[in-house]
Amino acid sequence: MTSQPGGASGRPSIAATKTLDALTATRPPATSRRRNWGSLVWWLVFLAGLLYFFVPLYATFVFSLRAQPEFAAYANVFDDRQFVASLFYSTAIGIVTIVTSIVIIVPTAYWVRLRLPRLRPVVEFVTLLPFVIPPVILVFGLIRSYSGDPFPLTYSDFGSDVLLVAAYVVLSLPYMYRAVDSGLRAIDVLTLTEAAQSMGAGWFTILWRVIFPNLRVALLSGAFLTLAIVIGEFTIATFLARPAFGPYLSLLGRSRAYEPAAVSLISFGLTWIAMGAISLLARGSRERIQVAGAR
Numbered sequence: 001m002t003s004q005p006g007g008a009s010g011r012p013s014i015a016a017t018k019t020l021d022a023l024t025a026t027r028p029p030a031t032s033r034r035r036n037w038g039s040l041v042w043w044l045v046f047l048a049g050l051l052y053f054f055v056p057l058y059a060t061f062v063f064s065l066r067a068q069p070e071f072a073a074y075a076n077v078f079d080d081r082q083f084v085a086s087l088f089y090s091t092a093i094g095i096v097t098i099v100t101s102i103v104i105i106v107p108t109a110y111w112v113r114l115r116l117p118r119l120r121p122v123v124e125f126v127t128l129l130p131f132v133i134p135p136v137i138l139v140f141g142l143i144r145s146y147s148g149d150p151f152p153l154t155y156s157d158f159g160s161d162v163l164l165v166a167a168y169v170v171l172s173l174p175y176m177y178r179a180v181d182s183g184l185r186a187i188d189v190l191t192l193t194e195a196a197q198s199m200g201a202g203w204f205t206i207l208w209r210v211i212f213p214n215l216r217v218a219l220l221s222g223a224f225l226t227l228a229i230v231i232g233e234f235t236i237a238t239f240l241a242r243p244a245f246g247p248y249l250s251l252l253g254r255s256r257a258y259e260p261a262a263v264s265l266i267s268f269g270l271t272w273i274a275m276g277a278i279s280l281l282a283r284g285s286r287e288r289i290q291v292a293g294a295r
Contacts, residue, residue, distance in 0.1 A: 057265070057268070060261045060264060060265060061261075061265060063258065063261050064258050064261035066258055067257075067258040067259075073256075073258040073259045073261065073262040074262045074266070076259055076262075077259050077263055077266065080259075082243075083263065085243060086244060086245045086247075087245050089242070089244060090230055090231045090237075090245040090246070093161065093164060093165060093230055093242075093244070094168075094226065094227040094230035094231060097165050097168040097169055097226055097230055098172075098222075098223045098226050098227065100165060100169050101172050101173075101176045101226060102219060102222075102223075104169070105176050105177050105222075106207065106211065106212070106215065106219075107207060108123065109123075109177060109180045109181050109184055110184065110189065110207065110211055113181075113184050114189055114190065114193060123177070126173075127173040127174050128174055129173075130170055130171050130173055130174055131174060135167070135171065135233070135235040135236050136235050136239070138167055138170060138171075138236065139235060139236045139239045139240065140239070142163050142166070142167060142240075143163075143239065143240070146159070146163060160240045160241065160242060161242070163240060164236060164242050164244075167236045167240075168226070168229065168230050168233070171229055171233070172226040172229055172230075175222055175226060175229070176222035176223075176225070176226055179218045179219070179221045179222030179225070180215060180218055180219065180222060182218055183214070183215040183217065183218025183219070184215070184218075186214075186218075187214045187215075189211075192206075192210050192214075193206055196209075224274060224275065227274065228271060231246070231267065232245075232246055232267075233246050234246035234247060238250075245267075249263055249264075249267075
């Protein structure tokens with residue numbers, strides 16, 4: 001008869017069990033080692049991104065403090081009436097642009113998703129054209145088209161403001177349309193429309209009381225991107241001779257040394273305030289979208 005290791009029953013001996021436990025304790029599983037390496041790589045990438053983001057801001061802040069006395073650059077910026085006027089003008093133009101974009105894009109994206117899904121690639125291609133057409137070409141086309149009859153808009157401030165809003169609506173198409181389209185993907189548009197129609201609601205009521213509330217997060221995201229584009233845009237506002245914030249910042253950089261750095265940090269802070277406001281306004285609407293979506 002052949003003897004079996006560990007005794008007649010074939011079970012491992014106590015010494016073999018202790019050796020196996022020791023090897024298991026000293027050698028972590030491969031998945032645990034991969035998880036540790038992945039966590040380390042993630043933290044390194046996060047630290048590199050943090051340094052890449054904050055080191056230029058810190059250098060800009062230190063440079064802005066070189067004006068004597070300290071914080072004199074910030075005091076000069078806030079005392080400048082043109083700073084407040086240009087920022088208020090760009091903000092007002094941005095709000096009008098956001099409202100106009102929403103009125104145009106939301107019904108279009110809703111109708112394409114509901115009734116004309118085959119036209120979606122065409123609409124997406126049209127909304128990507130602002131990435132291909134430079135702003136200088138766009139503004140020259142507007143000036144050439146609307147500097148004479150039948151719509152001489154460039155000869156008045158109101159007409160120039162209309163052209164500026166129209167140009168900014170075109171520039172915001174890629175961002176606003178994709179934000180709205182992502183919001184429409186999160187809800188069951190067909191079911192919501194049929195339920196609203198079964199209760200006697202018309203198209204305007206469906207858009208205003210059903211679609212818009214469920215797109216609040218998407219609309220706020222698109223609005224934030226549009227406002228950032230409007231406030232920082234330079235080319236179109238310059239050629240249309242409008243008192244916007246972008247041309248003001250460029251002119252300030254030609255005549256001052258430290259004030260442009262202060263203005264950049266102030267605009268950055270206003271951007272983060274706007275992001276915080278969007279987060280507060282969007283709180284609670286995700287649950288509404290989840291309830292309204294398909295199950």
